[in-house]
Structures are given as C-alpha cells and as structure tokens.
Amino acid sequence: MTHDDIFKTIQRILVDTFDLPEEKVTPEALLRDDLDLDSIDAVDLIVQLKPLVGARLQPEAFKSVRTVGDVVNALHALQADSSTN
Known part of the structure; x- marks a missing residue:
C-alpha cells in the first residue's frame, strides 16, 4: 500500500x-x-490497523506517534519490514 492508501x-x-x-x-x-x-x-486504533500490516504490531513502533501522518509513516515502515521478511 502507498502512503496515500494507508492514510485513506x-x-x-x-x-x-x-x-x-x-x-x-x-x-x-x-x-x-x-x-x-x-x-x-489508541489501542482500539492499533487493533484495527493490524490487518494492514499482516503482523503483530509492537507498541514500541507507536511510542513517538503524535499525528495521523506519524501513524501513516509507522505503518508504511512496518509494512515494508514485513514484506522483506
């Protein structure tokens, strides 16, 4: 998914x-x-975002998240990590 797809x-x-x-x-x-x-x-949101990545979301990945854009960037990075593993 692209950044825009994740944001939407x-x-x-x-x-x-x-x-x-x-x-x-x-x-x-x-x-x-x-x-x-x-x-x-935030916990409810993370539970709903889990299917986007297809892997277990680690709370550490979201510790510095403050904006919606930060969530998009964190998910995009997790998605990239999971596709290379």
Missing part, C-alpha cells in the same frame, strides 16, 4: 470508529489534541 484507510477507521468529521482527519492532525483520542482509543 486510517481516515476511514477514525471517522467510522470515533465519529470524527472527515475534514478533521488530516496528516497534520494531532491524535490527542486535535482528535481527542486517549490511550484506550
């Missing part, structure tokens, strides 16, 4: 799961400050 999938998940307006879910949107996602919401 994450955007759809955030809109559908957390009832967020689509226009609020941008790559620059801060998960906590702009989208009001807490740590429990």
Whole structure:
C-alpha cells in the first residue's frame, strides 16, 4: 500500500470508529489534541490497523506517534519490514 492508501484507510477507521468529521482527519492532525483520542482509543486504533500490516504490531513502533501522518509513516515502515521478511 502507498502512503496515500494507508492514510485513506486510517481516515476511514477514525471517522467510522470515533465519529470524527472527515475534514478533521488530516496528516497534520494531532491524535490527542486535535482528535481527542486517549490511550484506550489508541489501542482500539492499533487493533484495527493490524490487518494492514499482516503482523503483530509492537507498541514500541507507536511510542513517538503524535499525528495521523506519524501513524501513516509507522505503518508504511512496518509494512515494508514485513514484506522483506
């Protein structure tokens, strides 16, 4: 998947799961400050993202994630790692 494909999938998940307006879910949107996602919401999000990578998601990969774009980049990197293994 491309960065854009991953972003659109994450955007759809955030809109559908957390009832967020689509226009609020941008790559620059801060998960906590702009989208009001807490740590429990983040766990729910990670569970839903697991099928995108096809592997177990390690929490360490998301420790520095602050924005939607950070999530996209982390998933893209994990996807690339899993395809080379």
